[in-house]
Amino acid sequence: MIRDDALEALPVRAALPALNHALADDGAAVLVAPPGTGKTTLVPLVLAGLVGGGPARRVLVAEPRRIAARAAARRMAWLLGQDVGEDIGFTVRGERVVGRRARVEVVTTGVLLQRLQRDQELPGVDVVVLDECHERHLDADTAAAFLLDVRGTLRPELRLLAASATTDAQGWARLLGGAPVVEAEGVSHPVEVVWAPPARPVRPPHGMRVDPALLAHTASVVRRALAERPGDVLCFLPGLGEIARVAGLLGDLGAVDVLQVHGRAPAAVQDAVLSPGARRRVVLATSVAESSLTVPGVRVVVDAGLAREPRVDHARGLSGLTTVRSSRAAGRQRAGRAGREAPGVVYRCWAEAEDVRLPPFPAPEIKVADLTAFALQAACWGDPEASGLALLDPPPGGAMAAARQVLTAVGAVDPRGRATRRGTRLVRGGLHPRLGRALLDTSGAAAEVVALLSEEVPRSYGDDLSAALRTARRGGDAYAARWRAEVRRLRAVAAERGGRNGTGGVPEDDGARGDGLVGRAVALAFPERVARLEGGSYLMASGTRAELGEGSALRGTPWIVVAVADRPAGSGHARVRLAAPVEEDVAREAAAALRTEEEEVRWAEGDVLAQRVERLGAIGLTVRPLKDPPPGLVREALLEGLRREGLGLLRWSPEAVALRQRLAFLRLRRGEPWPDVSDGALHAHVAQWLEPELGRARRRADLARIDAGQALARLLPWASGEAARLDELAPERITVPSGSRIRVDYGDPERPVLAVKLQEMFGLDSSPVLAGVPVLVHLLSPAGRPAAVTADLASFWREGYRAVRAELRGRYPRHPWPEDPAAAEPTRHTKARPRR
Template identity: 80%
Template sequence: MIRYDALDALPVRTALPALTDALDTDGTAVLVAPPGTGKTTLVPLVLAGLVGGGPARRVVVAEPRRIAARAAARRMAWLLGEKTGESVGYTVRGERVVGRHARVEVVTTGVLLQRLQRDQELAGVDVVVLDECHERHLDADTVAAFLWDVRQALRPELRLVAASATTDAEGWARLLGDAPVVEAEGVSHPVDVLWAPPARPVRPPHGMWVDPALLAHVASVVRRVLAEREGDVLCFLPGTGEIARVAGQLGDLGAVDVLQVHGRAPAAVQDAVLAPGERRRVVLATSVAESSLTVPGVRVVVDSGLAREPRVDHARGLSGLTTVRASRAAGRQRAGRAGREAPGAVYRCWTEAEDGRLTAFPTPEIRVADLTAFALQAACWGDPDASGLALLDPPPGGAMAAARSALTAVGAVDSIGRATELGVRLGRLGVHPRLGRALLDTPGEGASVVALFSEEVPRDYGDDLAGALRRARRGGDAYAGRWAAEVRRLRAVSGESSHPRTHDRRSAVDVQAGPGTGDDRLVGLVTALAFPERVARLDGASYLMASGTRAELDDGSALRGAPWIVVAVADRPGGKGHARVRLGAAVHEDVARAAAGPLLAERDEVHWADGDVVARRVERLGAIELAVRPLKEVDPVLVRGAVLEGLRQEGFGLLRWPPEAEVLRERLAFLRTHLGESWPDVSDEALHARVDEWLEPELSRTRRRADLGRIDAGQALARLLPWASGEAARLDELAPERMTVPSGSRIRIDYGDPERPVLAVKLQEMFGLQQTPTVAGVPLLVHLLSPAGRPAAVTADLASFWKDGYKGVRAELRGRYPKHPWPEDPATAEPTRHTTARLRR
């Protein structure tokens, strides 16, 4: 029996006439409805004609998470007074509860994506509702783009609704062909905001790591709330590990039940959370409870302020979830959960000042996630670069290039990005293309290993995948049950998608019969096939991956000491340059070589290392050196490149620079500065650019560092002089090494500063000179020295100095150096380099 009292209480019913009119007129609509209004439950029932008397239609509702899909279907069935699967059913990966006469089917976006690839017309479906589209999951964005293509090209009658509690309504409306926006008013109660930051600063999250001090603080805030407030408590935490730790810190709360809800929670726990409880409850939840689920009885929210989002570390070739500060929009969604049924409160575990610095909205997954699976879906759809897809945010070019490279490596796309036959098969497996290729290359038992990656392996399983496989086989926990179901699913789909072994993976199956048979070898093989660039060899205290990234194991790891491993999941701890292995498997070297065969190469390497030319023949597996032998016969071209590399690294100081060579370089720099491009640029950058012109033929005869030290840099630099124009002959005229001063001495000019060369000369030798001497028209900076050779004055204007500055110098130095002449009028005095006594003789 239909529960009309519950249906009539849903606020979204007032928006239903406008929604149905929009769909009848335009075929598309954007529905904005706050949480708790019934957009997920009443709207599909009305569009399907199950309530309200409308025409009978088949409606598919796409939810971002499995837990939300199940909960929505069960709620709609309850509203109809039926069992799940009759008029309303659901399909999630590995589970389908849909009867023959079902008119509403709730699916995950991943399931709908697979269905679209198999049947682009979605035959028999009249309406698709994309729920919670504001979360901007990659699958949801992709499904929306594909559905718009279907409506434009194949089925203009297909109705599309983008529904969300808070969303970029205008953006979605544009994406769906200027669709009408329908807004539903919610019934919300006031929510008090209390700021409850830790007493002492906590360290920011990094990777999957969260400061234990913050989790301890969150647990203390939950205890505080239980003492201060009434009603159930909903506490938001970033992941299952943090949920478990906070649950452990709460301990025994007496008459209060502590429930843990996340995407992997057992069905019984999910049902308990979504139904009113007889006792007071503390519900520890991930972001799944922000908008997809209604948790009755909640009056208080405790918000840790953290969330998990996918990220790619392109520098290390690693991808996975990372902990981030939740956005302000997420904070509003979470707080709103406290005011669904009555006035409530939210305790935020950060300061009000910090809140203003948070990002406004969650980062769209397409901007930050690994796009390999997305790129394969786009290629299978017929749009390899996704340029023709209706997306709110275009995929980043760099991430798409990396995805294309990964797909090419596993044979999923051809040279221009089109999906191959294998790529189409991989796209239908429902796993990452890497794992799909490993699954197809290890028929049968490979499914048991690939299934381990279907969701996050529990932390108490450890970091050794072989151990995790044995633990899952023993059963006894919820993860093991889901793993077993996924193994069955993978065996079924991989059997349908079997393909002949290809030459580039010829040894994938062959090596299974080698040494170390059993779980360890199987797990190592499958993981290495999925992540060939992450096979790694022990190198000192860390492992070097074939990709070039270094990784470390935690203390106590079951993998410690293994000569070779393959890294499946890793992150980068704060302040460390190396990755940290979260999940991996030990492998034999032959397995590593077989799995990463395309990375195996032997080549001659001649480069500059440790201060000299190194020539060797190296066998490598990517960045891993397998064997090294010295080269006796070396290609001169390679040697020349290594020598140039050494000059770039260590500079031209490797050459021999006699004093006249250094002076020549300074003189040329001076002329370049003041006379322009007719004179050569002798900066390091310019000399590197013209090395062929000035260092040949010496460079062609150079084989090692010692040979460079025998090259006279001055003789080589002379080749750069402007001989063709004839200007080279004027070098000594324009920038002479020495200048004759009034005393007759020839004094060396210092060109160290190309802007203003220096002439350092004893003061008495400049008597009688009225004008400051110049070179190439540039006045010299004259350092006038005392008889002892120490600077007495510096001037660029001799006439002015004789008139004004000399008197002070004379007064100071005449008594100290009485044997030297100190005339009253130096401008007319006789210059000399001798003492007064010698002058008298």
């Protein structure tokens, strides 16, 4: 019997006429309705004609989570006074309860994608409802894009409704081709906000890790809420592990029931949460309770302020869920759960000042998640670049390129990005491409291992996947039960697809060869994560180093393959969460696409290193000397040596050093066509001055034999004829009045220096000039020690000479010290030896 009283109480009823009108006129609409208004339960019943007297239609409702799909189906069946499997059914991965006359079927978005890939027309379906669009799950965005494609090309009569508690309504309306937006008012009560930050700072979340101090604080806030406020308490935590930990801290609440709600909770627990209890309850839940589930009796919300979102660490080739601060939108959504039935209160486990720094909305998965499965969906849909899909946010180019590399490696797409037969089999079987490869390439024998990899393994199972498999086989916990159901499903998928060899038979997993099979399966799924022990840590084929935890049973294993890893805060290495031992030959086979053998010629340890290297990705397998390396590679190695260690590797005679300094002086004073001889310029134009000597060199010793001065001479401006003026503009030596030829020091390109004995400059009334620059003259005593420095010799004779003469003539009486040096005879000798 239909429960009319419950149906009448649902606030969305007031919006039904506008919604029916919008769908009739436009075929598509956006419904915005707060949680608890009946958008998930009443609207599909009305669209199917099961209540309200409308025409009979078949309605498909897509939910982002399995728990929400089951709960919605049960609630709709209860409203009709039926059991699930009559007019209402549901299908989730591994479970299908749908009767022959079902008019409403609730599915997960993943199941919807599989159906669209099998038959794009969705025969027999009249209306598709995409629920909880605001969560921006990747499967939901993809399904919406595919459905819009179907409406535009194959089924213009297919009606499409995007429904959400809070969403970018106008964005979805534009995406649906200008569809009308219908808003339903909810019944909400005031919710008081209590800021309850920890007394001491806690470490921010990183990877999957949450500071235990925050969880202990959250448990204490739950106890405080129970003492201060009436009604049931709904506490939001990021994941299963945190829920279990807080439940343990609340184990002595006495007359209060503690229930744990998450995507893997048993059906009995889900039913208990969705029905009012005789005793007071504390419901510990993930974000599934934000909008997908309505928990009756809640008057208090405790929000730990965290959420789990997918992330990809492209630098390390790791992907998975990570713990982040929840958005302000999620905070509003969670708080609203306390005001569904009466005035309520939300305790927020952070300071009010922090709230404004939180992100306004959760990040769309398409921007942050691993896009491998999405890229395969697009390829099987016929749009490998996803450029023709109607998406609110385009996929990032880098993430799509990385996804295509994975798909190519597992054989799911061809070099042009088009789906192969294997890719089509993977996507229709609802398998992630990586896990699908492991299942198909073992002819289904690895179903048990793939089932383990399909869902987060409890940490209590340890980090050794082989041991975790044995624990699951003998386990009696809820995880083991779900695992066994998934194993059955995977064996059925493999049998349906005929295994790798098309035999149709799928063997049971062989426990006797379990460890070897585990390693092989993981290596097939994650070939870039095969890793070899090197220097206390493991080097993965991807180039990332990973470390095992203290006490790991895998320590010392020569080869492992990493199934799950994260990156600890402040560490450059990944931390292994789950791995399996693997034999080297299996690692080589699974990662064969990453194997390379190349001639490696490089500068290392101060000389040219030439060798033939076989690698598995970044892992070096074998190294053999290379007797006759290609000259081009040798040349590049020598250039690298010159860049690293400098041009001092060449032979720099005093004449070569002087030539470089003279050229640097002319470049500074005259510019073109005089060459730039700085280190950077010489490295940049090495072909102009160091060939052919460099082409004949093979090792460091050969560089040391190259005459740098002879090579530099090639840079002189011969073509313009200016090179002939080198000795005029920047002579190596200058003839002074005594007749001596004195070397000019060009070490400072700003001003050349001439160091000469003072008596040899008598009779010269002005300083020498080179390229328009007066030379800086260092006047030396007869013993060769500096006596004076001047760039204006005439001024020195007039003003400075007298003091120098007074100081030195008593010390050197045998040398001439005339009164008028500008008119005196220059000499290299003492008074006793006249000038010749």
